[in-house]
Amino acid sequence: MAQFVECPQCGLKHSQRDDGLCPRCQNAVAAGAAGVPAPPPPAPSNPVVQQLRVREPEQPGIVASGSRAAGVLLLLNASMNVASVALMPGEGGAINPVHGIIADLAVGIALLSGREKWHKWAYVRAVLGGLIFGGIFAAQGNWLAVGFQLMLSASLVMLLAGNPGKLRLGGALALCAPYFALAALGLFAGRTGTNPLTSAVLSAKGEIEPASGTLRGARFGYCIDVPGRNWYLRKEAAAHRDNRLSDRWLIRPDLDAHVMIIGEDAGGASVNQALYEEALAGEAKSRLADFHMVGRDPLPGGTALHYTGRHQRLSLEYYRGAFADGHRAYQVVAFATPEHFAQVRDDVSAMMHSFRTRCEVTEATATPP
Helix, strand or coil: CCCEEECCCCCCEEECCCCCECCCCCCECCCCCCCCCCCCCCCCCCCCCCCCCCCCCCCCCCCCHHHHHHHHHHHHHHHHHHHHHHHCCCCCCCCCHHHHHHHHHHHHHHHHHCCCCHHHHHHHHHHHHHHHHHHHHHHCCCHHHHHHHHHHHHHHHHHHCCCCCHHHHHHHHHHHHHHHHHHHHHHHHHHHCCCCCHHHHHHHCCCEEECCEEEECCCCCCEEEECCCCCEEECHHHHHHHCCCEEEEEEECCCCEEEEEEEEECCCCCCCHHHHHHHHHHHHHHHCEEEEEEEEEEECCEEEEEEEEEECCEEEEEEEEEEEECCEEEEEEEEECHHHHHHHHHHHHHHHHHCECCCCCCCCEEECC
8 A cells, every 4th residue: 555645845645756755846755654744944043143132212201281381491492592693693792502502402302202311401401590590690790680580490490390280380381471571572672773671671770770961970070961862871880890981871772872971081191182083093993893984073172083893793883072171081982883873863963062071060960970
């Protein structure tokens, strides 16, 4: 009786052949009982290629409402700082905004993505932002800016702590609203060149006071007539912070226009008017880029030098009165951007013509010595 076998490769049952091959697939068929499958080939004990194990990326989690709101605030703050740098380059002073922009973008995006490990960095940004920027503003004596900076930091902490409810969310957003309102106003002022709230801000900081009528010198006996509207007198500490030689400093805050008065004593030597004018013109030419002398106008008791130039990338127009009086000399320096100078030209001209090197003290004097 013929012995049948089953091919383990194609499954064909056939009689065992002398060559030991399957008649269908021509593979070797071992002799054995029918229906018994051949054992599978053994797996290699040491695979040549090991499977690469790549660390799975951090999976986004559920974004809490507080973290989402904090992320939005950080991105909004970064956007406003970018706009501020674009509109007013070089206005940051001692504060470099680039690092803060990068930090706010990174932390804000991570919070919106639900990256849990970034939550602690958001806390760090909120606390350090209040301490570092608040400390810088405090060192500058800008207590109003300190208050606004603390508003932003406190609102971020309120949003990041736990899972805030609607009441805390609303309180945090209301707390930071004045900060962003002031920032938006600053951008508007940088874009248009006018800021209607500057006088209110400077008054709140205690840096200016209204001025009108006849203004007398602080350390010298001169007088100057101040227009009745929109002009303010800078406090002595604020004026000396920008120029220690200033005796009086008038400002038109909404247009960032200035009239600074400097008095000088030659110590017994007589000051020559012509030489004094040339000295002031030479000083201006050496200090300003793109200096251009527009002209000179005669004034009662002196001369006005009208010139333009750039100072720290800012284009400025000057109308600088030079007055020599015996052993004393006075500068009345009016300056603003060309656009704003055009709007205060009449006021500046009137003040220059009203300047008197010697002033009698009367009841009409606006500001006491």
